[in-house]
Amino acid sequence: MLVNPVKRAYLALESWFNISFGSEWNPLYHLGTLSFFLFWIILVTGLYLFIPYHGSIAGAYASMEYITHEQWYVAGIMRSMHRYASDAVVITILLHMFKEFASGRFRGFRWFSWVTGVPTLWMVVTLGITGYWLVWDELAQYVAIGSAQLMDALPIFSGAMTRNFVSGGMTDRFFILIEFLHLLGQPMLLLFMLWLHVKRMSHVAINPPRGLAMGTFFALLALSLYEPALSHGPANLDTVPRVLQIDWFYLNVYPLLEIWPAQQVWMFTTGLTVLLMAMPWLMPKKEGPAAVVDLEHCNGCGICFEDCPFDAITMQARTDGARYENEVVVNPSLCASCGICAGSCPASNPFRSSRETLKTGIDMPQLPVDEMRRLTRETVESMSGHSRIIVFGCEHGLDVARLDREDTRGIKLICSGMLPPTLVEYALKQGADGVMVTGCRENDCFFRFGNSWTRKRFTGDRKPILRARAERQRIRMHGAAEPDLRSVEADLEAFRKHLVELNQATASGKTGTE
Template structure:
């Protein structure tokens, strides 16, 4: 999986350049989609009414197609794009190992955001109340029927068109508006440990996303299906797979297996950050060297350093303090400190400089330039680097947790120890494993960020190459080119110093990126257009109709009932005493548990249902609810129902017989609740 993502990213880097690679901005693209959803949603909110939602949405789409229709389409396709970007962002962070330890808040809140996005999208489809909304309402109710938390099966709320009121759509509308507000809070939690979160995409990426959404909205505008009718089955209904994928899975798997996978998978996603036990020792501050300059705090990508007044006597007003729960042990703070005041216990600045001196002293060559290679462990495997340089005695390498750990004084040490050139190798710009290490190093070398490089350092002899592990083989070519540049080095002292660039360093104009972006965005645009309506999943057979059998019944108490005596009433606490009502039924004391209800249903003298329904509640003292769907062929059918209460076995107390005429694609409801009140 990781190799696949790296390959795709590499191809996108060739197409867009790393600066505009959309895979490096998946989080920001998700934010962009969310912003589009907010803007278009506010516009739709202004016109939406709950008294006749289907007609309101249709009028907005058809009579105001030039704006209302476009806004609706943007809202639809941006929601699909949001799901795609969140899924890709989640998978990419997982395969790159960016989810554990100090990143657990971002991971957990991201999972919650994904679930909230799905719920928000599903509730949005309900608000249209067409056949697609009807289908999703019925299937969602079926899912909720499996949850014991609901005493009454939610499917009983969708028995007929009369059972759907304006209050239902008002509550849906309220939730659909409230959810985004909660998601804004979640987004804040998601980035709470990132001092400089990337929430804004580059102009080229923003333009590409906007253009693709707009073109999709014009080519295939979002439309409604036929009006919802609970008396008919929704067949051949457009199906949005980005949000509704869970319903086909539920129909294919047994109930127990489905919920085991769903609940188990969700739990695994939430606990995933704690499955990685190994963690490097966090950075440590040497108080006597700290000047309270605040540079380590400014450079830390996770806000793991804060400056506070010292408790003991201290020559400076503030000193740095590490927050271990946030520290990633990346070493960027080491590269930011010019006073050797902060270090990683496993790799200090002094140890690195000593290793540089030792390695360069071991190079025995007079012909070829001596090169020191400083490489990031996260960008490329060090064993692969060792294989590349094992036959090149003039190159020695040191692996660092992050290339941002390199401090200008380390480079100075390398040159003073006899290095002819220093080659820096780290993650692709824009995709640093620790967010900003490579960017800060570039700024230090260019004199744009402290600690500044010594002016005596010849920047012509510093090379850099930013790569991912899939480009490891190219590192050998980069080193060869760098060595040739050093051999041919003969620069005038009056020429402005510059850092030697990679052979793949290219200039990308805004127009070129846009021209490359449009074809590249066509594939996700096609996926959104196709999977938002097709393929249609056949939940209901075209040649079948449906009988919905249901009832609600309070069965008799198993222990029977008796009237309490006066002495028994007085012995009870005041709040538990029965009233002195003249009605004996109110003064009765009954056992809590109720009888189950036995049901048999025959269709055309053939048994289609034989089941025991138990009372609701943990103590089995609630009403008995039943809801069953019986597929039938259209036509005239004779239905016989036998029901009864007994502790031992079937003893039918009530029978129901009726001939019903079922239309093609029709739904007939047999609700015995009212009859049972008077008969049982």
């Protein structure tokens, strides 16, 4: 079924991490928060290192040697943690990009996050470069001259920087500039870019699950103790360093200067960046229409405003003269067309106006709630057998049509989060023996919160809740991607047996009563 090898590779990696960590701790579901956590480690260790560090030509290297060897038990470990966390964050950012690209979460309404995310990686890299500069060892010398060559290739410097370095023009004041950049300028700019990156999202998480954070912290600590970060020999502008142990996460551009002129290196890196940033338009995907508000059926309760994962819904004072205080407004340019709002609307109740068209407060033109109700009713009627199961799936998870058989039928929604809990109750009332909700893999909803909101609605932790009269034993959730067909089928089979037993128990209970 899968044709996209990049997506297949991602799903395989995701499966492996689900086996190892479970979906709650799967690092692929927390790459953003994991990166934030690594930034915290970098910040705290960096602040400590700033105390013994001496920012001058004569003092920088000596203070780094003191940090590494004299006070190895605190500052040395801090240095290693600072360095390895910085390296780890490049991996988490690259994995984050790979994940978003492989799962198609970089285009359409997500273009803004993608476009602001790509240069953020470069900001992290330049922050690392100035960090290496501060050590003022042979590697720093290499970085300083390479950076000067790159800067000189820009029309604003025209050769003055490199000449300044090689002819011994570097002073302590230059160190102060680099210190300012590394400690304040670049981190502030990075923070701004991160804010911009998540601006079009609601309910933004900052912290990873505690277990994952602890695991990452102790892994970094173990590496820091096993292989402490060391400096090269001191910088000496009269000689060329012979062999350098380069940090490829940050300094990968510099070896290119050995084979290409600086202008060509700029063209390559800028071209690659522009190509990546243009991906949403180079590989576009058609999206459905935005959610539509029907004020006649909206009482301004604000549940859809709370549930929207992309901040596309705002609340404002009532404009139609109705007796309610507020109304909701959809910003079509931010709307992901996921339908989670339709699923959250208390008016999306299929038991209302059963003989007329079902109108709700906020609805999706491409799959209105009334159409969902009709499909549910007709699907239940079309099934036969002793364990009739209706499976609600989504467009981004396992194709539920693959599960179809005599007693099982799938209905594809835009997102599992657009399923009103009352529709599950309705399906059971119409004669279905059981209801299964698939959607995307657990904790990895294409629209961020579809499956988790649905689960919370079912357990009564989030409005609108699944009412008590809906028999919980007849409802099951199983998040699944395309390769998970076998596990879903196995779960369905177990569910069928369970429903047959439940039906028999119910029948014998009724007979006994009679």
